[in-house]
Amino acid sequence: xxxxxxxxxxxxxxxxxxxxxxxxxxxxxxxxxxxxxxxxxxxxxxxxxxxxxxxxxxxxxxxxxxxxxxxxxxxxxxxxxxxxxxxxxxxxxxxxxxxxxxxxxxxxxxxxxxxxxxxxxxxxxxxxxxxxxxxxxxxxxxxxxxxxxxxxxxxxxxxxxxxxxxxxxxxxxxxxxxxxxxxxxxxxxxxxxxxxxxxxxxxxxxxxxxxxxxxxxxxxxxxxxxxxxxxxxxxxxxxxxxxxxxxxxxxxxxxxxxxxxxxxxxxxxxxxxxxxxxxxxxxxxxxxxxxxxxxxxxxxxxxxxxxxxxxxxxxxxxxxxxxxxxxxxxxxxxxxxxxxxxxxxxxxxxxxxxxxxxxxxxxxxxxxxxxxxxxxxxxxxxxxxxxxxxxxxxxxxxxxxxxxxxxxxxxxxxxxx
Amino acid sequence: xxxxxxxxxxxxxxxxxxxxxxxxxxxxxxxxxxxxxxxxxxxxxxxxxxxxxxxxxxxxxxxxxxxxxxxxxxxxxxxxxxxxxxxxxxxxxxxxxxxxxxxxxxxxxxxxxxxxxxxxxxxxxxxxxxxxxxxxxxxxxxxxxxxxxxxxxxxxxxxxxxxxxxxxxxxxxxxxxxxxxxxxxxxxxxxxxxxxxxxxxxxxxxxxxxxxxxxxxxxxxxxxxxxxxxxxxxxxxxxxxxxxxxxxxxxxxxxxxxxxxxxxxxxxxxxxxxxxxxxxxxxxxxxxxxxxxxxxxxxxxxxxxxxxxxxxxxxxxxxxxxxxxxxxxxxxxxxxxxxxxxxxxxxxxxxxxxxxxxxxxxxxxxxxxxxxxxxxxxxxxxxxxxxxxxxxxxxxxxxxxxxxxxxxxxxxxxxxxxxxxxxxxxxxxxxxxxxxxxxxxxxxxxxxxxxxxxxxxxxxxxxxxxxxxxxxxxxxxxxxxxxxxxxxxxxxxxxxxxxxxxxxxxxxxxxxxxxxxxxxxxxxxxxxxxxxxxxxxx
Numbered sequence: 001x002x003x004x005x006x007x008x009x010x011x012x013x014x015x016x017x018x019x020x021x022x023x024x025x026x027x028x029x030x031x032x033x034x035x036x037x038x039x040x041x042x043x044x045x046x047x048x049x050x051x052x053x054x055x056x057x058x059x060x061x062x063x064x065x066x067x068x069x070x071x072x073x074x075x076x077x078x079x080x081x082x083x084x085x086x087x088x089x090x091x092x093x094x095x096x097x098x099x100x101x102x103x104x105x106x107x108x109x110x111x112x113x114x115x116x117x118x119x120x121x122x123x124x125x126x127x128x129x130x131x132x133x134x135x136x137x138x139x140x141x142x143x144x145x146x147x148x149x150x151x152x153x154x155x156x157x158x159x160x161x162x163x164x165x166x167x168x169x170x171x172x173x174x175x176x177x178x179x180x181x182x183x184x185x186x187x188x189x190x191x192x193x194x195x196x197x198x199x200x201x202x203x204x205x206x207x208x209x210x211x212x213x214x215x216x217x218x219x220x221x222x223x224x225x226x227x228x229x230x231x232x233x234x235x236x237x238x239x240x241x242x243x244x245x246x247x248x249x250x251x252x253x254x255x256x257x258x259x260x261x262x263x264x265x266x267x268x269x270x271x272x273x274x275x276x277x278x279x280x281x282x283x284x285x286x287x288x289x290x291x292x293x294x295x296x297x298x299x300x301x302x303x304x305x306x307x308x309x310x311x312x313x314x315x316x317x318x319x320x321x322x323x324x325x326x327x328x329x330x331x332x333x334x335x336x337x338x339x340x341x342x343x344x345x346x347x348x349x350x351x352x353x354x355x356x357x358x359x360x361x362x363x364x365x366x367x368x369x370x371x372x373x374x375x376x377x378x379x380x381x382x383x384x385x386x387x388x389x390x391x392x393x394x395x396x397x398x399x400x401x402x403x404x405x406x407x408x409x410x411x412x413x414x415x416x417x
Numbered sequence: 418x419x420x421x422x423x424x425x426x427x428x429x430x431x432x433x434x435x436x437x438x439x440x441x442x443x444x445x446x447x448x449x450x451x452x453x454x455x456x457x458x459x460x461x462x463x464x465x466x467x468x469x470x471x472x473x474x475x476x477x478x479x480x481x482x483x484x485x486x487x488x489x490x491x492x493x494x495x496x497x498x499x500x501x502x503x504x505x506x507x508x509x510x511x512x513x514x515x516x517x518x519x520x521x522x523x524x525x526x527x528x529x530x531x532x533x534x535x536x537x538x539x540x541x542x543x544x545x546x547x548x549x550x551x552x553x554x555x556x557x558x559x560x561x562x563x564x565x566x567x568x569x570x571x572x573x574x575x576x577x578x579x580x581x582x583x584x585x586x587x588x589x590x591x592x593x594x595x596x597x598x599x600x601x602x603x604x605x606x607x608x609x610x611x612x613x614x615x616x617x618x619x620x621x622x623x624x625x626x627x628x629x630x631x632x633x634x635x636x637x638x639x640x641x642x643x644x645x646x647x648x649x650x651x652x653x654x655x656x657x658x659x660x661x662x663x664x665x666x667x668x669x670x671x672x673x674x675x676x677x678x679x680x681x682x683x684x685x686x687x688x689x690x691x692x693x694x695x696x697x698x699x700x701x702x703x704x705x706x707x708x709x710x711x712x713x714x715x716x717x718x719x720x721x722x723x724x725x726x727x728x729x730x731x732x733x734x735x736x737x738x739x740x741x742x743x744x745x746x747x748x749x750x751x752x753x754x755x756x757x758x759x760x761x762x763x764x765x766x767x768x769x770x771x772x773x774x775x776x777x778x779x780x781x782x783x784x785x786x787x788x789x790x791x792x793x794x795x796x797x798x799x800x801x802x803x804x805x806x807x808x809x810x811x812x813x814x815x816x817x818x819x820x821x822x823x824x825x826x827x828x829x830x831x832x833x834x835x836x837x838x839x840x841x842x843x844x845x846x847x848x849x850x851x852x853x854x855x856x857x858x859x860x861x862x863x864x865x866x867x868x869x870x871x872x873x874x875x876x877x878x879x880x881x882x883x884x885x886x887x888x889x890x891x892x893x894x895x896x897x898x899x900x901x902x903x904x905x906x907x908x909x910x911x912x913x914x915x916x917x918x919x920x921x922x923x924x925x926x927x928x929x930x931x932x933x934x935x936x937x938x939x940x941x942x943x944x945x946x947x948x949x950x951x952x953x954x955x
């Protein structure tokens with residue numbers, strides 16, 4: 001029986017597509033590659049059957065979604081099943097006592113958040129734009145944009161996963177608040193981009209929606225002052241949502257915050273939580289900003305920013321560079337970048353690191369030299385893979401997926417290009 | 418398994434060439450000591466004068482990552498087991514050399530490599546003693562925030578290898594929450610740093626793979642850990658709740674409202690009562706309830722008055738007895754004492770379960786949060802006992818770990834079972850495990866290490882027995898029944914002590930089909946299977 005027939009028997013004709021429209025729409029492929037199928041299982045059991053069929057026929061299984069589309073390439077050397085979990089988009093169990101939700105991998109973050117919102121719950125203070133992705137995509141691919149100031153990486157919210165291994169068996173990692181019974185396999189599967197297993201469902205921690213949200217905005221004399229205020233308030237243990245620092249030019253262009261006097265820096269954030277604690281955090285930040293010579297923006301400006309942010313309406317273009325920097329280098333970087341025609345946003349700020357995003361306002365050949373200086377000061381580009389860890393992954397994959405059927409051409413498995 | 422090579426003279430010579438003569442020992446004084454930890458089963462053996470069941474062939478003390486790598490390569494070349502050893506404070510037999518081999522003591526690798534006060538990261542070698550590391554940080558105005566009761570006798574490497582928890586874990590997290598990256602020597606001798614995921618890396622989080630691996634996947638040589646400024650404000654208090662259910666509900670309410678005290682400990686009725694009776698004479702006498710009909714159908718109950726009198730007498734004896742008398746009194750008849758005491762304790766109006774709560778951190782925020790936490794506890798039915806119980810706990814929080822040996826000397830054994838579950842299962846876990854193990858031993862419990870999604874329960878059980886065989890059999894039965902009950906309810910068999918040998922047989926019930934993924938992970942990192950064989954059920 002051909003692979004095509006097997007697939008159609010297993011998941012139905014409507015879930016096996018080979019037309020150019022779907023490949024263009026979903027995968028950005030101009031043409032349908034030879035022996036390629038776009039498959040949409042509707043259950044974990046069907047996913048298992050697909051992987052088994054692929055194993056039998058020597059086909060590759062490539063999980064796809066918004067996040068995995070980037071860097072996708074078709075080598076054309078073997079039949080390939082592009083597997084989308086878009087039809088696996090239900091909540092399996094919502095536990096309002098333990099504040100956990102078991103959700104199928106294909107459910108969009110926004111859809112889940114909406115259901116939770118109606119019950120006074122939330123996934124947490126995450127960058128809203130990432131919620132356009134499916135939950136499976138969110139945990140499978142690690143990107144800078146998924147860092148939250150208060151929650152850290154999105155995968156920190158993962159309590160367990162169900163996934164299909166390369167031999168077609170399903171695993172369900174056991175759920176516990178914390179455990180001391182060996183390595184965390186769920187966390188191993190997070191970030192593995194479908195190379196180790198196909199995630200079919202995820203158990204996530206959820207939270208009560210904060211009692212109070214106070215959007216806050218401040219203008220400071222320079223990024224140097226803004227960084228000092230941020231460090232100070234973090235040392236005071238204020239828990240502020242999505243604290244970010246942008247330069248004046250970017251604030252004006254994207255957030256419509258008018259320039260007042262000289263070039264400065266804008267610090268934006270929100271104090272969230274029980275009302276008294278949120279008020280405490282607000283006052284701690286105000287105090288830190290005041291010491292640094294900053295002044296509050298009017299309430300409407302901060303509220304507008306927060307609303308835009310919640311609606312994923314910030315329209316930030318793709319940055320020229322993004323990198324992580326530790327606090328000891330923030331001020332150096334701020335001063336250095338301040339001399340260049342570059343727009344800067346610093347986000348995911350916590351006591352140990354922050355992510356810098358750069359947009360040059362005009363092209364310059366010297367930008368590469370600037371970037372080299374930043375790298376020499378400890379900037380770590382986002383999305384790098386360590387060769388030694390890549391070797392560990394290859395060795396583990398060889399044991400787990402000896403026929404190399406799961407996302408065999410993943411960037412995680414390739415030498416740096 | 419079991420078909421390992423022998424530690425021959427050739428192996429010893431190779432180790433001596435690599436490390437020097439003074440870093441290699443085959444003396445029985447060393448091999449014997451390094452073949453056990455604080456696993457109560459081995460303490461029972463020693464109590465009855467039995468020798469170690471297993472013994473290492475050689476103990477080595479490397480001083481650098483390269484030396485560790487060299488030792489692993491020698492072990493791999495000769496197919497000899499290699500067991501990492503930290504402070505020896507584990508309670509699960511995780512360092513037991515069941516196939517002999519090389520025990521690698523990490524305590525010569527005890528440098529604080531760097532402390533970055535600006536970025537709040539410390540780079541530290543695995544063999545450093547926990548207390549010493551904390552003091553080094555304190556000198557710089559910093560803390561790791563990790564305070565296990567074993568802090569005086571455990572190492573950072575041991576914490577990492579078992580995913581340990583400190584007493585203030587609600588604020589600072591378990592050790593895995595504070596770990597940025599590890600330096601590991603794998604079973605092939607390769608040296609790997611896993612910090613990538615924290616920095617910016619893509620791909621699986623390898624730090625989370627090695628944490629809790631108990632030396633089965635690699636030897637942890639050093640770690641980059643998140644540190645924090647030392648607290649400038651600390652507020653501790655005690656509360657009473659009328660039942661475990663009411664107390665756990667209050668704890669859940671705290672964390673799910675976004676409040677995060679550093680520590681919350683709720684003692685069940687019996688544990689609370691013994692705390693009280695075990696105190697000084699100045700303690701107020703416990704008022705007993707109006708007698709109610711017994712709910713116990715299974716044996717001839719004393720009348721409530723008789724039971725009350727007996728309980729009072731036990732209380733007095735508890736305070737005045739010698740350790741041996743106490744042991745005989747309580748642990749000779751654990752089931753009957755428990756059966757009498759528990760129903761009575763539940764009938765005491767108000768104030769039956771003690772809750773200790775503490776917050777620490779930066780001055781302003783801690784004060785504000787403390788007020789909210791205390792209010793929330795009162796709103797959920799807690800009666801405020803003031804600061805004294807909290808301060809009392811804070812002063813004595815490490816002393817409990819040093820009471821084991823006196824219990825063993827008095828002819829009994831004692832152990833702890835730390836399990837955990839999500840909130841929806843927590844009371845089932847408490848009731849089922851307590852029922853399962855209190856059939857065999859006198860059992861107390863407290864709830865600690867709470868999270869938004871669940872909590873850990875720490876059972877303490879004690880029992881005496883007449884013979885070595887009987888003690889071993891009862892001990893095994895307790896663990897069999899307790900962990901079986903845990904798995905059936907859907908809890909985890911270990912929150913922070915690890916697995917070692919003690920719980921190895923229960924790993925299949927814990928992880929089911931995922932165990933096969935563990936095995937494949939091990940094969941990929943330790944193809945010859947030399948690293949701490951037999952642990953973690955691998």
